[in-house]
Amino acid sequence: MLGIFRKFSDNLSSIFKSKELDEDTVEALEALLYTADFGTQIVQEIIAEIRLKIKKSTAKEAFSASDIASGIIREKLIGSEKSLQFPFIKKPKVITLLGVNGAGKTTTAAKLAYKLQNSGASVLLSACDTFRAAANEQIKSWAETLKIELISSHHGADSAAVAFDSLVAAKKRDHDLLIIDTAGRLHTKTNLMQELEKLDRVLKKQDPEIDIENWLVIDGSIGSNSIEQAKAFNATIPIHGLIITKLDGTSRGGSIIGIYQSLKIPIYFIGVGEQPEDLYPFNINQYTEALFKDSTP
Ligand SMILES: Nc1nc2c(ncn2[C@@H]2O[C@H](COP(=O)(O)OP(=O)(O)OP(=O)(O)O)[C@@H](O)[C@H]2O)c(=O)[nH]1
Ligand SMILES: [Mg+2]
Structure with a gap:
């Protein structure tokens, strides 16, 4: 980092x-x-x-x-700071990744799956971005490269139905973790935000005891603009965690503080590149050391 x-x-x-x-x-x-x-x-x-x-x-x-x-x-x-502790108390743990277009959700889904699989967890990916034409291919390619199981449907399918099927499959196959990738959406589009709420509701109906967390993926390079987006997402469905991406190559790394101060939602990971291993647990000490490294006095 x-x-x-x-x-x-x-x-x-x-x-x-x-x-x-x-x-x-x-x-x-x-x-x-x-x-x-x-x-x-x-x-x-x-x-x-x-x-x-x-x-x-x-x-x-x-x-x-x-x-x-x-x-x-x-x-x-x-x-x-909050860390994802494996093994999980309940199987499968479900993490839904959401956020605006291009924030890094799909890449993060792949990185997270890779990280957890390397820790010994059995992971299932769910391709719930049925909206963007090339989305299925993108996540399929990651799943193949990283050898991670994937549930997907066709372009235009009901994303809540794909999520439901994925949860059923994760239980049947005894997976530890189900990671759901969703379509990018503008926080101002009410109908698309309601679709997220439906997805969350359908999963909770399938399993009222479900251990589900909604993580918001935020592009760290757009800085404080992301705060309003995050608030709007949080007003639609509860957000339990944040992942801040694209912190490599940006000089705007200070946005993390404003984001956390405004939302008070823990940051699980930060994304620092496009490769599978470029996802790090967020650590306050490492973050401040990285900011002020080599600077004197
Ligand atoms: N440099 C850098 N690029 C990243 C990072 N995370 C994602 N990207 C890149 O950002 C672009 C968008 O990433 P995606 O994962 O497709 O984003 P998304 O949120 O799934 O996008 P939509 O599904 O279209 O909403 C891709 O080119 C990724 O390689 C990161 O941490 N650092
Ligand atoms: Mg995507």
Whole structure:
């Protein structure tokens, strides 16, 4: 995971390189924090704290601006870490992945299945994106490459029916985990949001004791724009977890804090690439270390 926020930390080190912590440096840091999508409130808090330290500190007393910033960030992220513990209490555990178009749901479904299968879990994938023409082929190709069982139907089929059949199959075949990939949808489209609610309802009807979690997949590179989307999804069906994708190659990694602060929904994983292994459990320490790596003072 280290190195994913290279763009941010490179800029940060260049700000501090051979410079005193003076007003220019503080202003440059403030601008960088804004660019990285940390959000007004957090940026203001970090900057105010640094200014206060500068005022109070004597010439001899060195302090680290990045320590201050990472301390504040850590505090804001308390409660955001949650891990997926295998073996599960109830079989099959069901995880439905949802989110707007192109957020990374299908890739994440494949990565998650791969990760859990490597931990010894028996995983079934369910292709519930019956909406987009090429969706079945995409998930089929992942399932074949990674040797993961898949239940799919035809383009245009009722996605709730596919989910129902997948749950029945997962029970019959004694799978530990059922991962449901859904079609991308705009949070403003009421009928499509209702379809998600139906999918959730049908599964709960099939098994009132079902251990089901709805995880929202968020594109981390679009930053704070995703907060409104997430709120709208959460208003339709309960969201139990977040996966933040595309954190590789973005300098906007600060959006994680705003997303967590606004939603208070735990972050299970982060996506840092397009390969099956590019999914990491979210870890606050690793995250702040990656942000402020190599930056001095
Ligand atoms: N760099 C990078 N690319 C990613 C990541 N996750 C997904 N992608 C890419 O983003 C694009 C969209 O990913 P999909 O998994 O198809 O997204 P989706 O949410 O299923 O899209 P729809 O089904 O159309 O709504 C693909 O090109 C993926 O390879 C990530 O963590 N990092
Ligand atoms: Mg998809």
